[in-house]
Amino acid sequence: MSKCAWVTLTTNDAYSLGAMVLAHSLKRVGTVHDLVVMITPTVSEAMRSRLREVFNLVQEVNVLDSKDATNLAILARPELGITFTKLHAWKLVQYEKCVFLDSDTLVIQNCDELMEREELSAAPEVCWPDCFNSGVFVYRPNEATFTSIIEFAAKNGSFDGGDQGILNSYFSQWAHTDITKHLPYTYNTAAFAVYSYLPAFKEFKNKIKILHFAGKVKPWLLNFNSETKQASIPPMFTHCGDFIQLWWNIFCDNVHQRLSDQMLPHADYFLQEEAGLAGALAQVRLGEPRSSEQEAYEASMRRQCWESGNIDYTGKDSFDNIWKKIQETLEMKPEAPAKSADDDNDKSSVTPPEIEIKATAQKLIASNVTTPKPARSTNKPTPQPPARQKSKKSK
Ligand code: UDP
Ligand code: MN
Numbered sequence: 554m555s556k557c558a559w560v561t562l563t564t565n566d567a568y569s570l571g572a573m574v575l576a577h578s579l580k581r582v583g584t585v586h587d588l589v590v591m592i593t594p595t596v597s598e599a600m601r602s603r604l605r606e607v608f609n610l611v612q613e614v615n616v617l618d619s620k621d622a623t624n625l626a627i628l629a630r631p632e633l634g635i636t637f638t639k640l641h642a643w644k645l646v647q648y649e650k651c652v653f654l655d656s657d658t659l660v661i662q663n664c665d666e667l668m669e670r671e672e673l674s675a676a677p678e679v680c681w682p683d684c685f686n687s688g689v690f691v692y693r694p695n696e697a698t699f700t701s702i703i704e705f706a707a708k709n710g711s712f713d714g715g716d717q718g719i720l721n722s723y724f725s726q727w728a729h730t731d732i733t734k735h736l737p738y739t740y741n742t743a744a745f746a747v748y749s750y751l752p753a754f755k756e757f758k759n760k761i762k763i764l765h766f767a768g769k770v771k772p773w774l775l776n777f778n779s780e781t782k783q784a785s786i787p788p789m790f791t792h793c794g795d796f797i798q799l800w801w802n803i804f805c806d807n808v809h810q811r812l813s814d815q816m817l818p819h820a821d822y823f824l825q826e827e828a829g830l831a832g833a834l835a836q837v838r839l840g841e842p843r844s845s846e847q848e849a850y851e852a853s854m855r856r857q858c859w860e861s862g863n864i865d866y867t868g869k870d871s872f873d874n875i876w877k878k879i880q881e882t883l884e885m886k887p888e889a890p891a892k893s894a895d896d897d898n899d900k901s902s903v904t905p906p907e908i909e910i911k912a913t914a915q916k917l918i919a920s921n922v923t924t925p926k927p928a929r930s931t932n933k934p935t936p937q938p939p940a941r942q943k944s945k946k947s948k
Pocket of ligand 2: 655656657658688765766767768
């Protein structure tokens with residue numbers, strides 16, 4: 554067969570975690586094809602060298618951004634402008650045929666047969682079935698096609714501000730001309746489900762070949778217990794909990810030991826929170842009782858998950874635990890005020906309720922703002938806990 558490759562993209566160290574797990578998922582199912590990752594200059598040196606260990610080719614590309622704030626605001630996904638960078642995939646002309654995979658996809662079963670399909674083959678978008686989802690597509694690298702898509706984008710823009718809008722407009726004949734270009738949904742099954750989706754998910758679950766964690770919730774942003782190696786599955790993801798666990802199993806078995814604490818927050822604030830995640834995960838010891846240092850790292854990661862909207866409702870962030878913490882804090886006696894000489898005769902020295910409330914409130918505030926700063930070995934830089942979310946990024 555001609556030279557074929559699986560191609561993915563990552564623009565920061567957090568999406569690189571997805572790319573690494575994806576690559577190992579492809580190896581696990583015994584693909585015979587090359588693995589290629591396109592990276593932008595914003596991926597750290599430490600992460601690049603790890604990617605080189607797994608991918609046949611690590612190709613640096615420059616960032617293409619739609620800068621289409623209006624349409625991206627409609628989607629509530631400001632970060633997706635950067636996905637225009639995907640278009641560089643057409644420039645990998647050393648390959649005859651490729652399948653592009655988002656780095657938030659997970660290959661469950663071997664699907665090398667996809668390389669026999671023609672450009673542009675893709676599966677329907679769950680929210681708009683006359684469009685394809687651009688997280689998985691078969692294409693033929695070609696410089697002329699690249700230029701033509703870029704020119705088309707410059708002239709027409711993208712209806713969603715991201716790569717999916719532009720690719721659907723450019724390959725608009727996909728919807729109604731050639732059914733062989735419609736990939737079965739099992740090649741790009743969305744993990745997120747609306748209620749009517751659940752019975753079908755259950756029915757076809759065993760046939761899923763590629764699962765796609767499309768949407769704001771990515772596996773690497775979910776809570777994970779390093780001691781038990783179990784991920785916390787949010788209630789809305791119960792139907793695909795075993796796939797989320799598979800993502801973390803691959804992470805534990807193949808990716809974790811490759812991480813390094815040099816995967817630090819990037820200078821660019823926009824990338825800071827997620828880039829910091831890979832560095833924080835590098836500190837975590839798997840399958841061991843957690844030391845106070847480990848607890849501190851996990852607390853810092855949990856805060857990152859919380860702030861990105863992934864609250865561990867059934868685990869540490871459950872209502873019961875929060876309520877227990879409030880009660881413990883309320884039950885704590887405030888510090889006794891310093892005794893004065895008159896106090897012994899003064900029956901009114903019992904702390905008035907307003908002082909008690911104030912002291913309790915101060916303790917509550919103090920316990921909330923104190924972010925653990927784990928002790929580090931001397932010659933390594935200390936990763937700061939994730940910055941508070943004030944950027945446009947909402948994942
Ligand atoms: N991507 C990236 N950095 C980002 C956003 C996206 O590298 O900050 C890449 C990555 O390969 C990702 C793809 O672009 O899988 C599409 O974005 P995403 O998967 O978040 O979109 P969704 O599938 O949720 O619509
Ligand atoms: Mn995706």
